[in-house]
Amino acid sequence: MTTLFETTDLDAAEQMLTSTYSAMRFTVSGDRHLARIARNTVGPVELHHNTFTMQFHIEADPMRRLTMGRVLGGSFSYRCGSERCDNEPGDIFLLARPDDPYQSVNIDVDLEFAVIDPPLLAQVADAGPGRPAAAFRFTGFHPISAQAARLWVTTYDYIRDNVAGTAAAREPLLAGNAARLLMATALATFPSNVIADPSIEDRRDAHPVTLRRAVAFIDSNAHRDVSPGDVAAAAHVTIRTLQLAFRRHLDTTPGAYxxxxxxxxxxxxxxxxxxxxxxxxxxxxxxxxxxxxxxxxxxxxxxxxxxxxxxxxx
Known part of the structure; x- marks a missing residue:
C-alpha cells in the first residue's frame, strides 16, 4: 500500500521529514514550496519517492537507518563529516551513515530510494569472524562500479514495479524475498567492510552435518519467511559456511535449494x-x-x- 503526503506548507513539510527520517532543521529559499513523499513497505524495507519543488538546506541528526537510491531530477548534495557528495540525475547514492549527522543542499530534487535498518543486513551477509552485526559499515557513498550501479537500478526497478504497492506485497514470503534481494544488492553495489570469502573456519565447518542441519531446517520451514541468516543460525555456522556447504555437497546454493x-x-x-x-x-x-x-x-x-x-x- 502506498502512503502519500503532499503539502505546500513548510512547517508541515519539516514536521513530516522529521517524523519520517530524523530531527532536522529546514531552511528554504524562493517562493516555490511543494513537498511530496510517497512510501511503500516491502517486508522489512521501505521504498520512498520524494519530490521537492523548491530549494532548501537541511541540517539533520543521524537517521539510524540506511538510505540508498537514485537521483531522478534536480541536484542533491550532502556533507557527512569531512566527506562531500554531489549528485545529479542518474547518480546512485548512499546517504550518510546511520550514526552520523549530515547536511544537504537540494534544488528541485526528485529522489527514489530504499530505507533499511542496518541489523537487517545480517540476514544476507556475515560481518566477519567474531564480529557482531553492528560491525557492518559501508565505506563509501557511491557504487563501486558502473556495473554495480546498473545492478542497483535493475533490482530496485524490478521490486518497485512488481512488488511494491501491489497485492503481492502482502504475501510474507514474496515480500521477504524482495527485501533481502534489495539488501544483498546494496551490499554488492556500495563499498563496505563485509567479508565475502570463506575463512579457514568456514571451510572446516562446511561438512555434511552442517548441510543436513540446514536442509532439515529449510524442509521444515519453507512456508515461513526465512533468511540465509536464519538457516545459518539453525545449522550453527556462518552464512559463508552455509553457502560453501551447499556448493561443496549439492552443487547449489541455499537460496536455490x-x-x-x-x-x-x-x-x-x-x-x-x-x-x-x-x-x-x-x-x-x-x-x-x-x-x-x-x-x-x-x-x-x-x-x-x-x-x-x-x-x-x-
Whole structure:
C-alpha cells in the first residue's frame, strides 16, 4: 500500500521529514514550496519517492537507518563529516551513515530510494569472524562500479514495479524475498567492510552435518519467511559456511535449494487447486515468486509442463 503526503506548507513539510527520517532543521529559499513523499513497505524495507519543488538546506541528526537510491531530477548534495557528495540525475547514492549527522543542499530534487535498518543486513551477509552485526559499515557513498550501479537500478526497478504497492506485497514470503534481494544488492553495489570469502573456519565447518542441519531446517520451514541468516543460525555456522556447504555437497546454493522446496509446495497446491477459485499467480506469490514468467520457467524445468496445465488437470 502506498502512503502519500503532499503539502505546500513548510512547517508541515519539516514536521513530516522529521517524523519520517530524523530531527532536522529546514531552511528554504524562493517562493516555490511543494513537498511530496510517497512510501511503500516491502517486508522489512521501505521504498520512498520524494519530490521537492523548491530549494532548501537541511541540517539533520543521524537517521539510524540506511538510505540508498537514485537521483531522478534536480541536484542533491550532502556533507557527512569531512566527506562531500554531489549528485545529479542518474547518480546512485548512499546517504550518510546511520550514526552520523549530515547536511544537504537540494534544488528541485526528485529522489527514489530504499530505507533499511542496518541489523537487517545480517540476514544476507556475515560481518566477519567474531564480529557482531553492528560491525557492518559501508565505506563509501557511491557504487563501486558502473556495473554495480546498473545492478542497483535493475533490482530496485524490478521490486518497485512488481512488488511494491501491489497485492503481492502482502504475501510474507514474496515480500521477504524482495527485501533481502534489495539488501544483498546494496551490499554488492556500495563499498563496505563485509567479508565475502570463506575463512579457514568456514571451510572446516562446511561438512555434511552442517548441510543436513540446514536442509532439515529449510524442509521444515519453507512456508515461513526465512533468511540465509536464519538457516545459518539453525545449522550453527556462518552464512559463508552455509553457502560453501551447499556448493561443496549439492552443487547449489541455499537460496536455490529453498526455491526448489517452495516450488514443490506450489506444485502440490496447483494439483489440489480448483481452477474456478485458484490462480497460478496467487499460488506463485504465496510461495515467494514475484515474477510469473520466472515461476513458469522454473516450474516447467522441474515438472515438464506449465503450472496452468497442472491446475487444469483437476
Amino acid at each position: 529453498l526455491r526448489r522446496v517452495r516450488l514443490e509446495h506450489a506444485h502440490r497446491d496447483l494439483l489440489a487447486g480448483d481452477p474456478a477459485h485458484t490462480t497460478v499467480g496467487a499460488v506463485a506469490a504465496r510461495w515467494g515468486f514475484a515474477s510469473h514468467s520466472r515461476f513458469t520457467a522454473h516450474y516447467h524445468a522441474a515438472y515438464g509442463q506449465a503450472p496452468s496445465e497442472t491446475l487444469r488437470r483437476r
